[in-house]
Every structure is written in C-alpha cells, then in structure tokens.
Amino acid sequence: MRTPLIAGNWKMYKTPAETKEFFSRFLPLVEKSTHADIAICPPFVDIAAAVEAAAGSRVGIGAQNCYWQNKEGAFTGEVTPAMLKAAGCAYVIIGHSERRQYFGETDETVLRRTRAALEAGLTPIVCVGELLEEREAGRTNEVLQRQFEGGIAGLSAEEFARIVIAYEPVWAIGTGKVATPETAEEAHKFLRSLAAAKFGKAAADALRILYGGSVKPDNIRGLMAQPDLDGALVGGASLKPEDFAAIINF
Numbered sequence: 001m002r003t004p005l006i007a008g009n010w011k012m013y014k015t016p017a018e019t020k021e022f023f024s025r026f027l028p029l030v031e032k033s034t035h036a037d038i039a040i041c042p043p044f045v046d047i048a049a050a051v052e053a054a055a056g057s058r059v060g061i062g063a064q065n066c067y068w069q070n071k072e073g074a075f076t077g078e079v080t081p082a083m084l085k086a087a088g089c090a091y092v093i094i095g096h097s098e099r100r101q102y103f104g105e106t107d108e109t110v111l112r113r114t115r116a117a118l119e120a121g122l123t124p125i126v127c128v129g130e131l132l133e134e135r136e137a138g139r140t141n142e143v144l145q146r147q148f149e150g151g152i153a154g155l156s157a158e159e160f161a162r163i164v165i166a167y168e169p170v171w172a173i174g175t176g177k178v179a180t181p182e183t184a185e186e187a188h189k190f191l192r193s194l195a196a197a198k199f200g201k202a203a204a205d206a207l208r209i210l211y212g213g214s215v216k217p218d219n220i221r222g223l224m225a226q227p228d229l230d231g232a233l234v235g236g237a238s239l240k241p242e243d244f245a246a247i248i249n250f
C-alpha cells in the first residue's frame, strides 16, 4: 500500500514570522492526521523557522529547488541539497513548471538535481506536466514520456525507489481549472506504465504519484478516489492553515 503524501508548495510567499504564525494554527488541525505523510515547502529563508515550528510533529519540511551537486563552490545564489538536509529538510521539489518556464530548467537539469538530492538523503518530488497547447494538440502522453525519459529514466533502480513524482498539468496550476479526477487518473496511469516499463512492475506499484494544479478542499476527495493518485502537491490552498488542513483531512 502506498501512503499518500500531501505537500504544500508555498512558492514565493511568506516571511519567517508568517511561517511561525502559520504553523501555530496549522499543527493542531493535523495532529491526528496519520493517514498521509505531510510536507510543507516554503521559500529558502523560511526553512529554519518551519523546521523549528514543525519539530516533534509529523510535518516534514522541504525546499522548492536545489543545486545539482553537493560539493560547496562558487555558485552565487545556489544552495546544495546537503545544505538543505543539514537545515532540517526532508524533501525538495524539482523541475516545477514555473522553474521550467521562467528559469530555464530542462529535463537534463531535473535529472542532475534529482540525483544530487538523493545523494544528500532528501526525497525529491519531481514535477512533470503538459502545457495547455500540448494537451489541446493531443500531445499529453508524448510530453510526459519525454519528461520521464529525459528527467527520470536516467536514475538507477535504487534511486528511482526513493523519488516521488508530481503530475502537474500546467494549465491547471494557479488557474482554478482543476483536472477532472478522470483526466488526472489517465495521466497518472500512463506515468505508472512508463515506470513499469523502465523499472519493473514492483517499483512502479510502489511509486507515489501526486497530482498538482488547483487542488482545493472541495475537489480533493474526488481526486484521491482515483486508484493511481497518491496525494497532492498544493500551491495556493497550502498558504491558509485551514484550507491546507481540510485538504489533508479530506
């Protein structure tokens, strides 16, 4: 059985003080939620505050990106996965569509960052997903296959066993236009079939595939009812303690 993972992606929101305030309201709401793993990925500057606030709870902290090597060096503005681990992170989001769209992230850099994150002992949440025009052109599977083959299939079997994949159709992110449970399930099933072809059925069966894109308290239940949907990566709705807790406690 796959334990669901519900992860919040705060993107570029909140200060350390706001992070502290969030956790003081959020933690009591998920105290009894043992059916799913819970993660929150705040901006880098909030990680220390989040780790401190979440200490002793079941909530794991993650980053939203990391550099592709663990060795320190002259790379202004970058952070190694090992530094994130040392700061108390358990997770890191890799290859989010906003990083692909605005910061030149490619399948190749996704693979390199994922490897470095694994080497540091973090759980990478590797994002894939098609653009609206790609879906409308009927190219969803082709895009997912390209992203899988370029960004994930290069991992060893041992590495693959330690990642989480997030399917995030770009047209559903921040738009309020959630994928229907059936549309999401179709993509998740396809991704699992790619995993089975490359890493074998047992590895594919153990893989957690999260859905992301306008997940809200009122649509999480239908999504989670799908057999290949193992949790969610939540943007906007993870910023409010009550909404994020309602999603976790679907």
Ligand code: PGA
Residues within 6 Å of the ligand: 009, 168, 172, 173, 174, 175, 176, 212, 213, 214, 215, 233, 234, 235, 236, 237
């Ligand atoms: P959203 O973002 O929930 O605000 O659509 C999801 C994501 O980008 O991870």
